[in-house]
Amino acid sequence: MALEHAILVSLAERSASGYDLARRFDASIGHFWKASHQQIYKVLGRMETDKLVESNLVAQAGRPDKKVYAITADGRGELTTWLATPTPPEALRSEFAVKLRAMHLGDRDTLLDQVRVRRAQHAAQLASYESSAAKFYPEPSDLTDEEIGPYLVLRGGLRAETGAVEWCDEILTELEKR
Numbered sequence: 001m002a003l004e005h006a007i008l009v010s011l012a013e014r015s016a017s018g019y020d021l022a023r024r025f026d027a028s029i030g031h032f033w034k035a036s037h038q039q040i041y042k043v044l045g046r047m048e049t050d051k052l053v054e055s056n057l058v059a060q061a062g063r064p065d066k067k068v069y070a071i072t073a074d075g076r077g078e079l080t081t082w083l084a085t086p087t088p089p090e091a092l093r094s095e096f097a098v099k100l101r102a103m104h105l106g107d108r109d110t111l112l113d114q115v116r117v118r119r120a121q122h123a124a125q126l127a128s129y130e131s132s133a134a135k136f137y138p139e140p141s142d143l144t145d146e147e148i149g150p151y152l153v154l155r156g157g158l159r160a161e162t163g164a165v166e167w168c169d170e171i172l173t174e175l176e177k178r
Contacts, residue, residue: 003033003035003039003040003043004043004046004047004052004078005078005079005082006025006029006033006035007021007040007043007044007047007053008047008052008053008071008075008076008078008079008082009029009079010024010025010029011053011069011070011071011075012071012075012076012079013146015068015069015070015071016068016069017058017066017067017068017069018037018040018041018044018067018069019037019066021040021044021069022037022040022041025040028150031157032153032156032157044069047075048069050074051072051074051075052071052072052074052075052078053069053070053071053072053075054069054070054072055067055068055069055070056068056070096114096118099111099114100171103175108175111175112172112175112176115168115171115172115175116168116172118164118168119164119165119168119169119172122161122164122165122168123161123165125157125161126158126161126162126165129154129157129158129161130158132154133154133155133158136150136151136154137151137154
């Protein structure tokens with residue numbers, strides 16, 4: 001997937017300035033598709049040139065005008081084509097897994113410390129996702145068509161973080177008993 005598609009999805013949900021898009025990425029899409037603010041602005045410019053998005057200047061009191069981007073018909077067409085294209089399996093790439101595989105070559109206590117830190121990070125992210133689920137989707141059986149996709153993505157994040165915490169617990173149990 002290209003960053004362009006993530007931006008198109010976000011703009012299909014709601015028009016936004018580059019700044020608002022970057023904040024939206026930080027708060028949600030960025031949990032599974034990383035992009036810096038600089039990358040977002042650069043790609044928005046290219047997308048506007050390619051007629052996938054258009055912008056309008058919006059006056060602001062006491063501040064410079066801001067560009068608000070909206071998806072175009074061409075952008076919706078690109079999004080429709082992309083959505084219909086099968087997604088290949090995503091390769092797992094984990095520096096942590098490589099370190100774990102080589103643990104017999106290093107210091108066990110150092111690795112245990114890293115696992116504990118990692119577990120705490122996953123537990124914190126899991127708590128954040130659980131809070132979002134409670135706040136935004138208190139009744140999953142009542143979801144609208146527009147809510148089901150974001151809800152399922154959140155469920156995927158919950159499952160991934162639960163699995164990561166459980167894996168860290170398994171690693172700690174196994175290494176601490178040796």
